[in-house]
Structures are given as C-alpha cells and as structure tokens.
Amino acid sequence: MSEIFQQLDSFAENFVTFMALLFTLGVAIGIAALIWIYISDISQTRQTIRRNYPIIGRFRYFFEHLGEFFRQYFFALDREELPFNRAQRTWVYRAAKNIDATVAFGSTNPLNVPGDFLFLNSLFPPLPEEIIDNYPVTFGETFSLQPYSTDSFFNISGMSYGALSGPAIQAMSLGAANSGIWLNTGEGGISPYHEKGTCDLVFQMGTAKYGLRNKEGKLCEEKLLGLRNKGSIKMVEIKISQGAKPGKGGILPGIKVDEVIASSRGIAIGEDSISPGRHPEIENVEGLLNFINYVRDVAGKPTGIKCVIGQSEWLDDMCHQILKKGLEYAPDFITVDSGDGGSGAAPMSLIDHMGLPIKRSLPLVVDKLTEFNLRSRIKVIASGKLINPADVATALCLGADSVNSARGFMFALGCIQALQCNKNTCPTGITTQDPNLQDGLDPFDKSARVGNYAQNLTKAVKMIAHACGVKHPRLLRRTHAQMITEKGIPETLSKIYPDKTPLDSTQITGI
C-alpha cells in the first residue's frame, strides 16, 4: 500500500515538474515571440504605427479589421466621422497603397444631403483615341520671366517644414517628383527636405517672409532675387490668408523650432515662430497689386496669391485696378482656400466659423474674373477638403484650373486623423519634430504612396470626365454636375451658379 502511495507521490512530483517545465517553456517561447515581433515591428518600414509602437501597434490593425464587423452595430457609420469620414479616408489609403479601390453591393452615399454633388453622364463618352492626355496650363505666360507649364491638375498644398516633419516633407518631395506634381513649401521657407526629390516647388511667401527675410524680419530683395536662379522653384505664392485661420499667421511653438527649422526660416532656435496677421507692406488692393508685380519682377517667377474669401468687394476693386494699371499687375494665379481648410494649429473660433466654403467662394472668384475678362489672365487653384476624385472633379466643374490638397497627401503618408498636429505627439511621425516618432516614417516607402495617390486620383478624375463625355478633366463645366438642394433634389450647377458673360467697358467704371 505504502508503495502505491510512494508511486503516486513520485508521479505527482513528476507531473508538477513537467507542468513547471512546460510553463517555463511556454513563457520562454512567449518572450522569444514578443522579442521577434518587437524586432520585426521596429525594423519594418511599411507601417509607421507598428514602428513607433511595436507590438501594441498591431492591435490597431486587428481592431480596425474587427471594426468592419462591429461598426454596423455599435459605432459610427462610414460617413459620420469629421473632418474626414472613413469612406473619404479609406479611398485615399487604398489609392496610396495602390490596392483595389472598387466597392461592392452598392453606394453608401445617400446623395440626399444638401450640398452633395453628382455628375451627369453622357450618352456618348469619348473613344480611347479621342481622349486628350496632355492638357497643360501655363502660369505667368506673358508677364513672367520664367513662365511655368504643367499638365498636373492635382498638387500638394502648402504645409511648412516645422508644421510637418523632415521625413514627411522628404516623402512628399520624392513622391511629387515621381508623379510629376508640384509641392508647395508652405510659409516656413525651403528646407533641405524639400529638395530631396528635385520636384517642382512653389515657394510660399508668408507674412513673416521666412526664408526671404533679413535680420529685421523684413523682405530681403537679394534673397528674393536669389529665387531666379533656383530652377526647382517654379512659382511664388504670396500667402494673404489661410482658410483655417483668416487674420492670423502661422503658429509654430518654440518647442518645435530646432536648428534646421531655424535656419530654413531665418529665426533663432527655440523661438516661438508667429507670423503677423498681415503683410505689413500691403495696406490696400493697390498695394497688393504693386507688391505682386514687384515680387514677380525680382524673382522672375509667376507670382500669385493664396486667400480665403470672406468679404468679397475687394475682388471688384482688384479687377478694376488691374484693368486700370495694366494686365502685368494681375496675380498670375489665385489659390482660393476653403473656410474649412486645415492647419497645423489654429484657434477654434476661426477654424470653425471664419471664411466661405469652397463651393461658394470658388464660383464667386471664377465669375468675377470672367465678368472682367480676366479669366484667361489669372489662373484659379482651389483647395479645401478636396481629397477624393469626385471633390476634385467638382472643383474643375466649378471653374478651377487646378486643385491643391494638404490633408489628402497627409493621409497618403499614413495620417490616422489623430488631431494632434498642434502638439509634438503625432503618432504617425508626420506633424512632429520628435525624432523617436519621426523614426517610424520611412520617407522612401511613403514617397511611393504619395505618388500612387496622386496618380490614382488623376486617373479616377479622368474616368469621371470620360463618363461625362469630355476628353480631359480640364474640359469639365458646370453643365456636367448637379448639386443637391435644400429640397433634397439635384439642381444643375449652371442653374445654381449661372455662367457670367464679360461686362462691356461701359459697365466697368473707373477706367
């Protein structure tokens, strides 16, 4: 009997030892697996979140996947998130990754919300041989020393180095070069990252004249003249205002101002970088036209302005004065930014409530230029939440020559709309100067996404234009689209915004 107990005892001992070994082995395998996952996460370059948050970052993709199933029961629907809903963002993510952008079963876009657009298909879309592949637009054709022609109608809007990280700008520069689009520098001047890809650059002159200022913070003519010899700079955009914060200049906290930012801007390291709310040298419309003409003469590049439209009487004044002073005084382009445009940092009362949205301001500007017969002289660029093909096609229907996007390209870089651009904590390394977070953003991998996004969007807009029966997107007109009205039914754009005919000289006073 005692022998049986002894055997049972030794069996129990062995069993416990075996289980302890098994447990230790399990823990060791678990730790080894975690180390392996950790190393593979930080060494891969495709997903910034996994690189910046090894192991736990994987849950994002897991939950994102589960979200597809849970969303219909618990969470927001595809079209409920702001400022960009999931459907809009998903289109960009897929286009940037160059993966299938088709959808199944049916549209989730109810098309009954006032302000929504839809396009009018033609019975006879053009045959392949009738399609126009290249439809360039030329800026500063007659009055600029170095006019600029480009086929591209979808380009990268101004975002300064400082608001964006170096790797983010580098990825945009490389991607822009590969896809033949331009990159606007934003108001922070040119950094070494802008020039990595040798893409076409639009130099933005903000109110603080970063990159072009002297020690007193005023515009330095010698530096402006220096732009002439910079082949990569194709145009100069004088920033008058930005949709997210009309009346306020750029805001970059000192914590973000490192050595490279300081030298690109011409300011001290660690100093808060606050641009004035207005160009001190521009007091009125005549001053604006004189300044544009001066900048164009010195820099030798097509020169335009960027503004958000609010009170709009100045447009009449500007057109009158251009006709009076001479066409050379006109801006070569106007970038019309929407009141709901984005920003690295902006006061809520301005970002939420100031300035007209693009669907109102774009036709207003286009019509004013048409009335004064200045439409061919002054090109019009539109920006503001135009990140999907239908948005871009709508802007072209409303009369834009080109469209700029900022946040669309941020999504292409992997932005997850964490709404942290004003802190130094952007989890995707795009709007932070924290080297640890920047480390996750591989500029080479992400540059391909920038290029894919630009190319796939262009392709999709061409598809819309084709279905509307026109040979190139730049031939889209107001007759090709309708907008949902208050009654929930569509109305042709040409009825909502009737095309203007040029005024005759007796109607244009003051000349």
Ligand SMILES: Cc1cc2nc3c(=O)[nH]c(=O)nc-3n(C[C@H](O)[C@H](O)[C@H](O)COP(=O)(O)O)c2cc1C
């Ligand atoms: C992070 C960030 C930085 C920006 N920096 C600038 C800037 O330096 N100058 C400027 O004119 N606009 C700036 N903008 C505004 C954009 O250029 C653009 O006009 C606006 O966001 C609307 O386009 P979107 O809806 O495609 O983003 C910035 C926007 C973002 C999101």
